[in-house]
Amino acid sequence: TVSCDRRSYRDCQTLFTNLSAPHLHKTSTTTHHQHYSPKMTEPTPLPFSPFATIPRELVIEIFLHLDILSLFSFLDTSRFHRRLLLSLPPIWRTVVFDSHVKMEMVDVYSTLRRFRDGNGLKKVVERVIMDGMDDPWSPNLIVLLVKFPNLYYLSATSRRRTTNLESDAWILNEMLSSGTIPAGSLSLRTLHVRHDYMDRDRLRPLVAVLEKLARERVQLDVRECGHVGCRQIVGVEKVECGGCGMVEGRCWKCVDACEGCKRRRFPPFIRNREVLELSKAVAVGEGKEGGEEEDAFSVFE
Template sequence: MSSPPATPPVLSLIHLPAELLSSIASYLDVCSLWNLLDTCTWCRYSLLASPTIWKQLEFNLDSHGLHAVYAALRRFRDDNGHGLRLRVEQISMNGTDDSMISPIVMMVKFPRMLRLSAKQRRFNTNLETDTKILQELIKRGSLQPGSLALRHLDIYHYYMDYEPHLDAYQRTLDRLCVDKVELDIRRCYDPPSTLEDQMDELQLDTTNHNDNNQQQPQQQQQQQQQQPQPQQQYCTRIISKTERCWACHTLLTRCWHCVSHCTQCKTKRLPPLANAHQHKQQRLEQQKLRLLETNMAMMDPDLKDEFSLFE
C-alpha cells in the first residue's frame, strides 16, 4: 500500500530573509505596511530597523478607508523611540480626492519630506484655501518660516484651467521651506510681471522692428504701416510642466488652446485627459509586445518552427 504524498512544509514570515522582507515591504502602501508589522514581533523589529522602507510612503484611499489612513498617521510619533517621522523623504498621495486629507497634513506631519506628490485631486485642490491655511499656521506658530525641507510639490490634475492664486501659494511655500519649492504646474504664457521685464520686452520689439525696416524695401514698409501690428498673445491657463505629445512624446510648452498642433510632428493635440489616455494605451501596447517577445523567446524551437508556417 503506497504512502500518501508528503505535504510541503508551511513557511511563515519568520523564515524569510530580512532583505526579502524589506523588498516586499517597499511595494506596500502605508496601511498595508503597518499591517505587515503587526503580524509578528520578528517582522516588527526587522522592518523598524530598516531605514530604507520608510523613506518613501504611499497613501491609497481605494484600498483602505480614511479611518485606516489616519490610524496609520498617528503611529508616526516621536515618543515611540523609532524616529520614523523624520525618516520620511517622499510621499505619494495621488488620487486621494478627499477633503479630510490634504497636502498640508503631510507637511505638518513630516517636516523633513523632500517631495510630495498630490496629483489628480480635482475636487479638493484649492490653492486659495491652502494659502490661507498655511498663512494662519504661520501666524499661530504651528509652522515656522524655513522649517520645512520640501523641494518638490506636484498638485496637477487634468481639469486645471485658471489659477489666480498661484503666485501667493508659491510665495507662501517659499517662506515656509528652506529652499525654493518647485511646482509641477505653470502658466501657459505669462505677461511681464515687473516694469523691468516690460521695458526689456518693449526694447526687444523695437529692435526687431527697426531691423526689419532697414532690410525691407520702401514699398513693403508702406504696406506694413497700413496693416495693424499683431499684439502679443498672453495666456494664463495652467499647464503641466511634464506634459508631452501623445504622438512623438515631445515636451509641450504651451496649452492646447494656444497651440493646436504639435510643433515637432504637426499632429493635432488633445486635451490633457485624452492626451494622458493615449499615453496609457501606448504603454499597455508596449507591455503586451514585450510579453509576446518574452514568450516567443522561451518557446521550444521545434514548436516555434511550426508557428512560423502561419506567418
C-alpha cells in the first residue's frame, strides 16, 4: 500500500504508473521474447560504386564507348547508377546497336521502348548507328525516324536483307499523305544505307520524299552512276583503282576496266578479295626482282 498523503496528485499518478509498467515483469517478458522473437540484424549497406568519385567528364567518356544494350544493363544495376546515367544527356545522344554483340530482337525493341518522354530520353537522341544489323526482324529506318524527333544522323549500312529503298520511299510517301509525318518536320540531315550488293535500287523516289519531309537537304552515302542511261547505285566516296590508283567515277558495269592501267574491275562485294590478291601479286613480283625468293620458313633456321 502506498500512501499519497504528502504527495501531489501528479506524483501519485506517476508512481502507480511505474508500479504497473511492463519492465517490472522483466523475467517473464524477456523469456517470452527470447523464445519466439528472432534476433534483429542491421541491414547490409549497398556496395560502394567507384563512379561516385569519378569526375562527370570521365564518366561520360567511359559510357560513350558502350552500345545501347550494355548501357541499359549497367543502368539497371542500382538506383545510384540509374540516377547517375539519366543525369548525363551526352551519353544518350548517340544510340549504337553493335552487330558484334549477341542480342535478341526482343531486347532491341524493349530497349527502344525505354526511350520515353517521361524520362526525357526520347528527345535527347540525335544519332543512331545500326550498321550490320541485318536480322529480318530488326527495326526499319522509318521506325527510328518516327521514334526520335531530333534524329539528324542515321547510319544503317551493310543491311542487305533489310534494306529496300523503293519500299521505304513508298511508306514515307504514305505517311506524308496521311499527316503521320508532316512536311518539313524531320531533323534528318545524314542517311547512310549502302551495302555492297546494291544494284539498281530506285533511289530517286527516296530522295524526292526526303526533300519534302526534312527541314534541310539530306546527305546520302549512295548515288546513281554518272554515266548516261545508267542507274547503277554507287557510293558517293571516291573509288580508286587497286592497280594504278586512278579515281573511278563510273560504276564497274559501265566501265569494266580501268582507263589507266586497263585492269579488270570487279563489283564492290569482291573488292576486298581483289585488293588482297593484288597485294600478293605485287609482293611476289618484288621478291622476284630482288633475286631468289626467300623461303617462308627461313626465319626458323
